[in-house]
Amino acid sequence: MTDERTRKVGDFAHLDLDRVRRRGYPEAIYCESKTVEQVAAIAASLREVNQTTLFTRANPEHAAAVMEVLDDVFYDPVARFLAYPAAAPEATGVSVLVLCAGTSDLPVAREAMHTARYLGRSVSLIADVGVAGIHRLLSYEAELQAAGVVVIAAGMDGALPSVVGGLVSCPVVAVPTSVGYGAGAGGIAPLLTMLNSCAPGVGVVNIDNGYGAGHLAAQIAAR
Amino acid sequence: MTDERTRKVGDFAHLDLDRVRRRGYPEAIYCESKTVEQVAAIAASLREVNQTTLFTRANPEHAAAVMEVLDDVFYDPVARFLAYPAAAPEATGVSVLVLCAGTSDLPVAREAMHTARYLGRSVSLIADVGVAGIHRLLSYEAELQAAGVVVIAAGMDGALPSVVGGLVSCPVVAVPTSVGYGAGAGGIAPLLTMLNSCAPGVGVVNIDNGYGAGHLAAQIAAR
Amino acid sequence: MTDERTRKVGDFAHLDLDRVRRRGYPEAIYCESKTVEQVAAIAASLREVNQTTLFTRANPEHAAAVMEVLDDVFYDPVARFLAYPAAAPEATGVSVLVLCAGTSDLPVAREAMHTARYLGRSVSLIADVGVAGIHRLLSYEAELQAAGVVVIAAGMDGALPSVVGGLVSCPVVAVPTSVGYGAGAGGIAPLLTMLNSCAPGVGVVNIDNGYGAGHLAAQIAAR
Amino acid sequence: MTDERTRKVGDFAHLDLDRVRRRGYPEAIYCESKTVEQVAAIAASLREVNQTTLFTRANPEHAAAVMEVLDDVFYDPVARFLAYPAAAPEATGVSVLVLCAGTSDLPVAREAMHTARYLGRSVSLIADVGVAGIHRLLSYEAELQAAGVVVIAAGMDGALPSVVGGLVSCPVVAVPTSVGYGAGAGGIAPLLTMLNSCAPGVGVVNIDNGYGAGHLAAQIAAR
Amino acid sequence: MTDERTRKVGDFAHLDLDRVRRRGYPEAIYCESKTVEQVAAIAASLREVNQTTLFTRANPEHAAAVMEVLDDVFYDPVARFLAYPAAAPEATGVSVLVLCAGTSDLPVAREAMHTARYLGRSVSLIADVGVAGIHRLLSYEAELQAAGVVVIAAGMDGALPSVVGGLVSCPVVAVPTSVGYGAGAGGIAPLLTMLNSCAPGVGVVNIDNGYGAGHLAAQIAAR
């Protein structure tokens, strides 16, 4: 089994078992557009593979199907995030600080936090520190200065990375969320804001892609 | 002449002389898509009308044509703004504070400033106080608190109104500028940011519409 | 309690209690993307804080949860607007006139109306006066002239602010609504119309943002 | 010659000579993306064909090339419109009234006017009657009621058809112009406004398509 | 009652009773974003007004509410179209021919057909004659030549008006439908095709706006 690089599951999936060797990070199963049966079959095929595996965008039905075949998992329904096995690896590298601008950005922020943790980093989270009441952010300056990398989840105006990016020396990973409405809804407004940040040092991932944000942060913080 | 409400100029314009009576604010001639000859003819027709008149988006050729028929005008080529007569009315109402996020936003900011001044308000301008170095903005807190209305011109991420809106009690008029490039270029990114401002109390005008911003600010500050 | 500027609620919210001091206007809780549990916890934390608080985009479940912990509230399910306490402050400043172009724009218009009222202004509302039958609008000229600020909610062609803006001297706050279909649906058509109003003096807020429109109008009318 | 339905010009054009028989209206040559040589060759091939022919979007170089091979033409450089022969057919049907909202919309309005005239209709034009000073429009109510079809060219907010459409019983042909800037520039804003007109009875053609507007108006007015 | 121009219904509607006098066509109630209660109240207020009235986008609940207060109505649930009274006026003017490109465009085509009929025209309908099998269209050439105006409802590529416009001398009213998927879904693709028709003489209305198409056709065919 050691030199197996790809594992076929039914006629619908080719798991990339080589990824850990090649990249140093585990495979993740994106559940959103998979059926419960497909996710269950993939989970079953992982039983004897001794690797941390993430299941993202896993709704409760997906999660239940996984738990039926794997019995040591962590699941956060808010973040729709599932990890197997439940124990995260011991943390190495520098620390990851996740901020979110509003309460509504929490599901994305938590997906980022869990991802970074299961990829081997220490992580902390501060919620609801948007720029409309900027004293809230400024009261966390010590935490900002101590971070090895900052992840920011923000919807609506998406202005938080521009302000934070101007305050810290470490890289900022910005993830726009689909929180908001009207012109620029669906996350387009904060995505554009973040891409146009007047503070350099901001790397952007796709809207609501907490997994991608946490993965990139974990790589940056690896050292 | 007193009850003339509309003045025909050639077969191409109907000047709205009634506007001062109806709205309390003078007519403005938008020059950008008019020929030099049309602008000159309009200027000539205004000679005997005793009203402040603004010419916006006036390039140097437009301005030269106006100055040939009217001899007491103010012209700022950076803002492409021309006023007749040159003397602004005495200032009344509360004061207007114009901010711009970057040096590149100055032409729009100055168009707003001149418009508000010629509509009868006292105005001041602070340039280059974008959020990436937020200590610059915070050092002007006294000016912010003293303003009756704040106009903000910003391109790129357009984040300044979200921060300022959270600090002041007076209304904010936000004008996105076409400064920037890439995704959201042409002012779309700051327009969306401003429409999605997480701080309430921000009224938005069209991209690069310094005239509209200054006009709205003058009305708000009228008292 | 007096110098508490931010109140943490669970690990998901930082209420901005300082906002009344800093801006003169109360905090508002945007409910749309919050769970019923989060809204209930926030409401509970406000019990002993003696401040008017608004809950916007509150569906009946949100409202029921708030009413369980706060017993003196005003709730309008059409506008999805809830205020605590139920009594609005005594009205000061000049008056706010809310117009809507069609019956379908009423939910947004009412959200604007309630917001301005709970922020301390006197407000009145005229519905269904779109420009396709312009005699309807013109029959209200006295009301238009008497207003200190006009708020206009309109979907579809969004043409009403251009006409009203040309008739009044006071500022106009325009809020596009998502009423309509086809090209420009979701409020994009009226948003663009309003941003391109040929009458100056129109400040625009985001689509369906009745709260923002009412807030801005209240600030303008504050004096 | 009588049964020739298509005439080949070089290896680059197939003139539709059958169009007059089939549709009752002459062929038009769209010059904008043709070379001067191509336009000249087409003009030469028309010499012996006894049909009114229109050349649209003809810049001065195109026009000069045509005039070199055809010596009885009408040319309006503002509308970039050329007709051969110069004499328009005698007018039949009901009359066409062309309105434009601003001076800047005149090139498009004149293209529509010329087209309808050379397709055999009587036409008149009223310029600069936008809705921001609505008394200007209302002073022409007699002309509006007398029209058999109204063509409206408007940029910026494009609101004029909504108001006119609510006043007349005849059809309205609306042509958005690319006059304006910022959000919705290039004519997108007035196009969307016109498509969303709250007054029914408005048929829209493409942005700046004065030729199409005049053609459709001529067909409607044919009787 | 004869000189009543506007009738207020509750505090939510101003019926435009003057429209028949001013425009010659009856009022239409757009039901989609109105509550059942609002539609019922409007219907009740029309009982004693002796005018044909249309209710568009009326779902079965809207229709049932109207039928409870008005007892002589026509209702087509496919077209979501209701007319009161049920008898259409006697047909005058020239005839209206409605085509649709595919079976799926029928709801929009029927809304256009009913509208024109209740506005006093004779109407016929031919379905499923899209350009992919062009012999189907060409077999109806006699009907095309006999029409006073052609209405075309088409989704997907929206190519039918370009072909028909090249075959007939009468005006074409094109209504894009939201039939289709992928790039240009929601009717954007056929809307753009129709606006860019290489055959002149095509007036476009908004996506799925069968009512607007039928109304415009009725005005064109009025004579």
Added chain:
Amino acid sequence: MTDERTRKVGDFAHLDLDRVRRRGYPEAIYCESKTVEQVAAIAASLREVNQTTLFTRANPEHAAAVMEVLDDVFYDPVARFLAYPAAAPEATGVSVLVLCAGTSDLPVAREAMHTARYLGRSVSLIADVGVAGIHRLLSYEAELQAAGVVVIAAGMDGALPSVVGGLVSCPVVAVPTSVGYGAGAGGIAPLLTMLNSCAPGVGVVNIDNGYGAGHLAAQIAAR
């Protein structure tokens, strides 16, 4: 019956029976926006016509209705594809290889596969070989070289055709899928990627249009 070119079904459909003679490929019924009754009536009308017929986007209700009137059909609910009769024609021409980038692209890939098979080609399918683990794709180089045409279904970044196009000499048919989220969701991102493929030789069909991809592939592979 032999020279029947079009068959009318009720007043809602004109079946193009001539298509087999004209194009060599059978008619396909797009079910998505048809009612179950319409699909059933069409199926019934096909009973005595001796032609392979495809029903695409057929949900289970559509399928059940067809099976009630035709008793020899093939149905794949994942691909929402139904063929009558169930036996595919004997395969001719060169072979079609269908690839999909991820498991989630399978419904579209299978629709393409079935279409090509029922149009008379031999087809095979390889799933989940996206470029993020490129060794998976490279392990199928023999299959790639043997193909007469390659169909690729891919969502998200849509990068697979650029890589495959650079490896093979046969044509590539690329079909973007609506798998993905955030910026470029609904298939816009992979559509643009495929249209901008830096490897030439890629023909693109609409998002999720597995039927179109399979049809084009079958024509290319016809020989």
Added chain:
Amino acid sequence: MTDERTRKVGDFAHLDLDRVRRRGYPEAIYCESKTVEQVAAIAASLREVNQTTLFTRANPEHAAAVMEVLDDVFYDPVARFLAYPAAAPEATGVSVLVLCAGTSDLPVAREAMHTARYLGRSVSLIADVGVAGIHRLLSYEAELQAAGVVVIAAGMDGALPSVVGGLVSCPVVAVPTSVGYGAGAGGIAPLLTMLNSCAPGVGVVNIDNGYGAGHLAAQIAAR
């Protein structure tokens, strides 16, 4: 030289000499965003490589630079296409028929024609057969039936592939052109039309990509 797969030119290019072996088609140099110096250096490096090479989007300056170092080239300035050596390979496979809807689409159509010819196919071209005068297209039915693959270049409404696709059994390669203006300008309208073609069997390439269309056609016609 035989096993050289990549040739480095300066520090700015890696020529893919292996492409002929791997794909059977020669390398093409896209000149548009390269400097004259870069193109000249690439041309010089090709002198001793015995391979047909194409230079696309080559303006006259690019062409002159190439001709200075290579003395046996074909250049068409309308198509901005240059081939080295000038002699095209002997034609094999089935024939390619290129159609264009209007005269203005010729540059793109000719780029497609030249590309297919230099990739080894026999090609012919018919210009100006758009659907507004459909008798022009129908008069070429014999040519359509004889083609092994049809390439169609069309701007504006882009409707030609839908009609042609319904008439032929061979594949259609559709290339939208940027001819047109207003809504859908820059080729977006014909691109969407082609992607939504109601006739299956149409593969689309990017706007103005005559090279890509010709390349794909040559591969399809290879046999």
Added chain:
Amino acid sequence: MTDERTRKVGDFAHLDLDRVRRRGYPEAIYCESKTVEQVAAIAASLREVNQTTLFTRANPEHAAAVMEVLDDVFYDPVARFLAYPAAAPEATGVSVLVLCAGTSDLPVAREAMHTARYLGRSVSLIADVGVAGIHRLLSYEAELQAAGVVVIAAGMDGALPSVVGGLVSCPVVAVPTSVGYGAGAGGIAPLLTMLNSCAPGVGVVNIDNGYGAGHLAAQIAAR
């Protein structure tokens, strides 16, 4: 001078001298929308400030103006990048590898390379390794594995980060370029591809933002 945090230049700029202390990286002057006079004045004000300063998007006129007041600068006209003083700081941290997909992406790639170098990193560059000839990329696997961070500049399909991201363990910074044409031109296509990368670990900056890419890479590589 040591505690000066902001330096005012004329009335148009507030230089952020505190940035080095706060962030550890120097101020950069974005020249594109500044006049030559403004850039010269800023350069003059920097003479006595002992800090590395970058001037980005500096055209030759900007550069000449700077060199007139500062005499020790590095300038690359291809990248429009100027640094003062000319000597880059000694390199620390891990190394930065810049890749570009095509020759046309070089200006952006070089801007990134210079930025990272002047922010204190060691950098190398490999050009023209796009995925259409993937053996070119794969021949650099050793360089890829050795990099501490990879920056990728790519236009057109923007597929390179998806492939590279799947091969390396270090973070990837992706910068889309405006190279390309047609649908998705101006860099929108590669931007969306990069945001939708199926390989995690890719942080995206705005289109053509080589400065931002280099800055982020330098921070990531800082250690």
